[in-house]
Amino acid sequence: MLTVWSTAMKALCWHGKMDIRYDTVPDPTIEDDRDAIIKVSSCAICGSDLHLYDGIMPGMKHGDIVGHETMGEVVEVGKGARDALRVGERVVIPFTIFCGECDQCRRGNYSVCERSNRNKELADKAFGHAPAGLFGYTHLTGGYAGGQAEYLRVPFADKTHIKVPSTLSDEQLLFLSDILPTGWQAAVQCEIEPTDIVAIWGCGPVGQMAIRSAILLGAKQVIAIDRVPDRLVMAEAGGATVLNFEEENTVVRLNEMTNGKGPDKCIDAVGLEAHATASLDSIYDKAKQAVALETDRPHVLREMMYVCRPAGVLSVPGVYGGVLDKIPFGMAMNKSLTIRTGQTHVNKWTDDLLRHIEEGRIDPSFVITHTASLEEGPALYKTFREKQDGCIKVVMKP
């Protein structure tokens, strides 16, 4: 099929550890009847992109286009998707690619779609059973080109999209692609009751969304844990009581704040690259990680299992990649903890969340701290990684 735009576009590509480049690459084309091509109007750098930047996630190849938070305008539609999408429509693209027809999709478990991961055999070996395909996120999840680019090919586009109205800005809508539903799912999984104290580790973008979600879902108190002052200020603005783990002992303080009972619900919005500067287990993790005897640093998981109130819930939106050491599962079992985790089933939540945005209950644009061109993207990866300049969320305009 002929395309009406240029044949080369600009995109951010992965070239190795701490090496993201603004490259010229071929334009995407329709490869399947259910594909569509999107002209990207806005895209963002996600905290989980930093796991790629840091070279921790396996399965990346030189030249892979990164990015999975993307929105834009439909410019081409395969004939199998034309009943659902039209050229010119404005869409947000969920980071999980899903067919909408398999058994898991019919149950609403879109992030484990049984058909969208085109590297299923490889993923079956790595995970036992393959999860869904993801945009711009390793060949274990399909090796699909990402959305930090001028154009994006969307597979299963008749399902993998969220139509959005023209009355709202890109900044209000873009985060329907990932961080807003991810923070929301993390809070929903907690089954929050009006008497609950919810502790949230990590005040990055997902943590910030989880704080607002927990408030909207009626938590009695939300406690946010981080060490970066700018992030703690933003968490406080969203209604959280903040705890700086470099100044206070997290476990001691959480017990004090909950009359010695521990938080009812705990959310890990940190994942595999936890920084716990003063803890013995973090030194142990770093040493084992350095000699490839452990892939992840699960300090937050250990802390949550220890401090959570018995019969509580641990919700884990934070990304983990592989093999974790010294997980005190005996605590989780004996305390009757419920653990819920998983990549986000984005479209399960986006109808409700779009309505909440339209009706003014939440405005996700609060989290944007840096807006830049795509060309400035690589430098902003480093800024975001180093937590410089108050950087919490980067939005790029290709």
Added chain:
Amino acid sequence: MVETLPGRSYSAADAAARGLGWLSLALGAAELLAPREVARATGLEGHEGLLRACGLREVMTGVGILSSHDATPFIWGRVGGDLLDLAILAPAIAEGGEKRRRAGAATAVVAGITLLDLVCAKALSDEKRLPQQPIKDYRDRSGLPYGPVGSRGLTALEARQGSEANRGPAA
């Protein structure tokens, strides 16, 4: 925003550090695998054991530079290693003759590399020494148009009903 090369996520100092990491690995491999040849080329015949130890140090430094998030301490480690290498070469220069010529040439090369290491280590250290930034004032970033107090529980009932409905077939 941090300074990087145009269209790249790394600075010139980061790129230089990576190059020095590979140089470390190459030199280390040569010293470990062919110490006799390296000894002959540098006028250090009879010191093959010492060269192997230096090779091990180079390999460890190279791995550190290429695998760590922050190469700065490892590049400073290279500077220390360079000074050690110069100290090892000094007695060979004092011996005179062909050994002196070869050790002299090796010393010149090591001195050049030392300069590169020093410049790179200083640049990396300077990058880390960014001026203390004031905490950004994000106090107005609630994201909740009704405010945190007014928003508490605003969607709670709806979400419970929604999650029930969502257990059904997808649209």
